Amino acid sequence: MILPVSAAAVAAVAPPGPPSPPRASFAGTAPHLRFRGGVAKLIRDKVIPRLEEWEAAEALPGEFFRWCGAGGLLGTTIPAALGGRGLDFSYAVAQVEEFMSARATGPAVSLMVQSNGVCPLLARHGTPELCGELLGPLISGEAVGSLGATEPSGGSALSHTLRCTAERQGDEWVITGEKAYITNAPIADTVLLLARTVPGTGPLTMSLIAVPSDAPGFEVVAQHRKLGLGASPTGHLRLDRCRVPVRFTVGRQGHGYPHLLPVLCQERLLVAAGSVACARSVLEVTAAGLRGGARDAARPELARMHARLEAARAFVYAAGEQVCAGETDPAAAAAAKFALCEMAQRVAAECARIVGPRSALTGSGLDRVLRETRVLSVFAGTSETMRDVYGSRLATLMQQLPPEEAEC
Amino acid sequence: VLLERLGGAELRDRLLAPALSGEFCGAVAYPEADDGFDCELRVGAGGALELHGVLTLVQGACDADWVVVTARAPGGSPGVLLAAPLRGPGVSASRTGILGLQAAALGEVRFDGCPLAPSDVLAEAGRGAPALAESLADERRLLSAALLASADRVLGDTLIFVGARAFGPGRVLGDQQVVRHRLADLAAEHAVAAALLREAGAEERTEPAAAVLLMLACTEACARIAEGCMQLLGARGYMADHPAARLYRDVLTLGLLAAGDPARLAHLAGEDLFTRADAAAGVLP
Numbered sequence: 039m040i041l042p043v044s045a046a047a048v049a050a051v052a053p054p055g056p057p058s059p060p061r062a063s064f065a066g067t068a069p070h071l072r073f074r075g076g077v078a079k080l081i082r083d084k085v086i087p088r089l090e091e092w093e094a095a096e097a098l099p100g101e102f103f104r105w106c107g108a109g110g111l112l113g114t115t116i117p118a119a120l121g122g123r124g125l126d127f128s129y130a131v132a133q134v135e136e137f138m139s140a141r142a143t144g145p146a147v148s149l150m151v152q153s154n155g156v157c158p159l160l161a162r163h164g165t166p167e168l169c170g171e172l173l174g175p176l177i178s179g180e181a182v183g184s185l186g187a188t189e190p191s192g193g194s195a196l197s198h199t200l201r202c203t204a205e206r207q208g209d210e211w212v213i214t215g216e217k218a219y220i221t222n223a224p225i226a227d228t229v230l231l232l233a234r235t236v237p238g239t240g241p242l243t244m245s246l247i248a249v250p251s252d253a254p255g256f257e258v259v260a261q262h263r264k265l266g267l268g269a270s271p272t273g274h275l276r277l278d279r280c281r282v283p284v285r286f287t288v289g290r291q292g293h294g295y296p297h298l299l300p301v302l303c304q305e306r307l308l309v310a311a312g313s314v315a316c317a318r319s320v321l322e323v324t325a326a327g328l329r330g331g332a333r334d335a336a337r338p339e340l341a342r343m344h345a346r347l348e349a350a351r352a353f354v355y356a357a358g359e360q361v362c363a364g365e366t367d368p369a370a371a372a373a374a375k376f377a378l379c380e381m382a383q384r385v386a387a388e389c390a391r392i393v394g395p396r397s398a399l400t401g402s403g404l405d406r407v408l409r410e411t412r413v414l415s416v417f418a419g420t421s422e423t424m425r426d427v428y429g430s431r432l433a434t435l436m437q438q439l440p441p442e443e444a445e446c
Numbered sequence: 447v448l449l450e451r452l453g454g455a456e457l458r459d460r461l462l463a464p465a466l467s468g469e470f471c472g473a474v475a476y477p478e479a480d481d482g483f484d485c486e487l488r489v490g491a492g493g494a495l496e497l498h499g500v501l502t503l504v505q506g507a508c509d510a511d512w513v514v515v516t517a518r519a520p521g522g523s524p525g526v527l528l529a530a531p532l533r534g535p536g537v538s539a540s541r542t543g544i545l546g547l548q549a550a551a552l553g554e555v556r557f558d559g560c561p562l563a564p565s566d567v568l569a570e571a572g573r574g575a576p577a578l579a580e581s582l583a584d585e586r587r588l589l590s591a592a593l594l595a596s597a598d599r600v601l602g603d604t605l606i607f608v609g610a611r612a613f614g615p616g617r618v619l620g621d622q623q624v625v626r627h628r629l630a631d632l633a634a635e636h637a638v639a640a641a642l643l644r645e646a647g648a649e650e651r652t653e654p655a656a657a658v659l660l661m662l663a664c665t666e667a668c669a670r671i672a673e674g675c676m677q678l679l680g681a682r683g684y685m686a687d688h689p690a691a692r693l694y695r696d697v698l699t700l701g702l703l704a705a706g707d708p709a710r711l712a713h714l715a716g717e718d719l720f721t722r723a724d725a726a727a728g729v730l731p
């Protein structure tokens with residue numbers, strides 16, 4: 039059971055379009071389909087022809103962000119008054135699905151950080167002056183943004199592990215610390231940095247500060263080499279008494295973590311939605327590549343994966359509808375993150391097994407999918423932390439259920 | 447629904463009203479895929495219609511008063527849809543010993559010249575297929591809902607158990623991270639399948655292909671929930687009357703029915719996937 043892939047075939051055959059039109063109304067209405075068409079065209083015309091080159095160079099050029107900016111993809115959910123498109127979260131889901139179903143995972147991740155992390159945080163919590171200065175170039179793609187939360191000491195339980203500090207001296211923050219595994223860090227013009235501004239370990243001890251990459255004391259000390267996601271540069275930052283004006287504080291001082299949390303939850307849902315889209319695409323390509331007896335032999339496994347992915351899509355769409363209604367549920371986002379990302383990993387691994395050893399060959403397409411899906415259960419909140427979050431919700435429920443119910 | 451949609455006035459008067467009032471109980475024997483009809487309609491002496499054949503694993507075989515069945519028409523053409531009596535001459539029914547779904551009273555029905563009236567014919571050969579497919583889709587949607595409701599109950603019982611079960615001084619089983627993570631996995635399984643059910647429930651009708659995916663997703667999720675909860679519950683969950691043990695049995699048994707047959711579900715879901723995949727055919731870039 040071998041997929042009909044080879045270097046020549048890859049060069050000769052155009053990439054597939056979006057696999058199946060979404061069935062549910064959440065992200066599959068006529069306006070969504072028009073939006074998806076625009077995203078898909080950009081991916082097909084601009085991204086796919088250069089993707090392998092970017093992956094090999096472990097780089098994502100500024101032109102990618104400018105193309106996305108021109109296509110309106112960097113301010114999808116930002117209010118029109120601030121220069122965005124003013125669309126709801128379902129369009130952010132549709133956007134990431136299009137990228138991930140085309141297996142443009144690296145660009146998808148870098149884009150997501152800017153359009154669904156940096157820009158919304160600035161738009162929601164930045165002062166009008168700060169938005170005027172920073173948001174426009176980020177939405178147009180003239181500037182690249184990054185979100186610096188994770189540190190060498192940890193990235194999941196931030197309120198306890200965060201060591202980066204910002205001390206106020208007059209009208210400036212003096213920031214000292216390190217940030218590790220930061221997406222877009224090597225190419226960023228602005229890093230939204232989480233730093234402790236109040237002594238202690240509580241959730242209200244941290245602030246978000248927009249740090250320009252040319253600020254004194256700001257240094258990218260390394261670009262990480264990774265198993266996959268080459269086209270999404272990741273770096274290590276060092277801040278050595280880095281001085282930034284206090285007016286670059288994003289939101290209330292000490293409220294950086296509560297500001298960040300909904301964005302992190304939405305990012306988790308987007309990663310989950312993208313994972314499902316990627317897995318769906320891999321499944322369909324695998325199925326299409328099988329013929330005759332090979333197709334019959336693999337049918338039961340493929341069918342089960344098909345059903346599970348359909349349920350996964352329904353789950354992430356339901357959670358997305360909650361976001362659109364103004365309710366972001368951290369537990370639902372956590373469940374989506376670990377369950378759906380791991381499902382995508384299993385689907386990729388199963389498809390590779392069905393395709394056979396050729397799936398491991400460079401250029402088979404599946405080799406990159408296997409490397410890229412591996413990180414899905416690690417970044418944006420590890421599966422273990424996500425299980426802790428969801429398990430805590432269950433533990434609360436556990437205490438609320440009357441013991442006698444067990445005997446009913 | 448089949449009677450209301452396909453039955454003539456006489457048949458509706460005779461069966462539908464008593465069925466709605468609960469006086470009569472009806473059953474549906476879904477045919478095997480393609481051509482696997484187990485019954486045959488024959489024209490007997492004097493031109494009367496007679497039904498011959500055997501149906502297995504009919505829900506309510508011993509309790510129902512009539513059954514909707516698909517049979518070969520006289521002359522061998524496929525798929526005439528009938529409402530056949532389960533009481534009276536030429537019919538015998540017996541209960542089948544089976545692992546689960548005890549309340550469904552699954553059994554075997556044997557027709558040996560069971561007389562039928564012309565008005566018992568719901569649809570001529572081949573014409574009942576769309577209604578039957580729709581009915582089967584509804585059955586799958588309802589069975590999925592029932593399974594998930596049972597799984598929800600089992601998860602709730604398991605939560606209560608691990609929250610109360612002592613595990614060392616001042617600690618309970620649910621304090622263990624490994625237990626919480628396992629529960630998180632199982633609850634997420636349920637939530638994911640339930641999302642698809644809610645989506646299907648929001649639609650007036652479920653397309654047959656969508657119902658197949660729903661049924662497949664729900665049976666697989668519930669099987670994993672039953673297995674996982676039984677493990678966490680320990681011996682308690684292994685007791686025959688515990689909801690976890692019942693769910694375990696019921697999921698396994700459901701696989702014997704037309705609506706839940708894993709091989710058939712996999713075949714149909716595979717067809718759906720291959721159709722989609724071939725339409726979007728491409729190679730990995």
